Amino acid sequence: MTTKWILLKSIQRQPDTRLECYAMADLLEEEGWPDLAFCYRWMGWYDRRPGKREGKRLRKRFVWYKEGASFGFLDSEQERYDTLKMAWLPPLIYRSLDNAKPEFQLFTTWEQAVNKLAEGLARMRALLQQPPGT
Numbered sequence: 001m002t003t004k005w006i007l008l009k010s011i012q013r014q015p016d017t018r019l020e021c022y023a024m025a026d027l028l029e030e031e032g033w034p035d036l037a038f039c040y041r042w043m044g045w046y047d048r049r050p051g052k053r054e055g056k057r058l059r060k061r062f063v064w065y066k067e068g069a070s071f072g073f074l075d076s077e078q079e080r081y082d083t084l085k086m087a088w089l090p091p092l093i094y095r096s097l098d099n100a101k102p103e104f105q106l107f108t109t110w111e112q113a114v115n116k117l118a119e120g121l122a123r124m125r126a127l128l129q130q131p132p133g134t
Contacts, residue, residue: 051087
């Protein structure tokens with residue numbers, strides 16, 4: 001078992017702890033993954049993790065929700081939303097996810113969900129940096 005795998009499993013089992021997120025971020029940065037490292041730091045700062053959806057016949061078990069989402073007829077998703085508060089993303093961060101549905105984005109694996117968030121955060125960081133040549 002690698003250190004990265006052990007940290008990942010610890011983050012997934014204990015979503016309340018921040019220390020593992022910071023350790024994972026440091027490890028990823030050392031390995032040359034700055035965007036993913038920033039994503040793990042961000043998740044630690046704001047106590048956010050992909051939510052694991054429970055239920056029969058779900059192919060995509062991991063989710064990011066838009067904070068303040070309203071589901072209307074999808075009662076089962078409203079219940080999941082209410083219990084998976086660590087998966088709520090602020091609206092601006094949620095909109096940075098590529099191809100996100102209006103209220104939630106589903107993923108097959110934890111890694112896919114985190115990678116999608118890392119891509120969105122990287123796009124936002126790029127917008128906030130000083131333009132080249134100025």
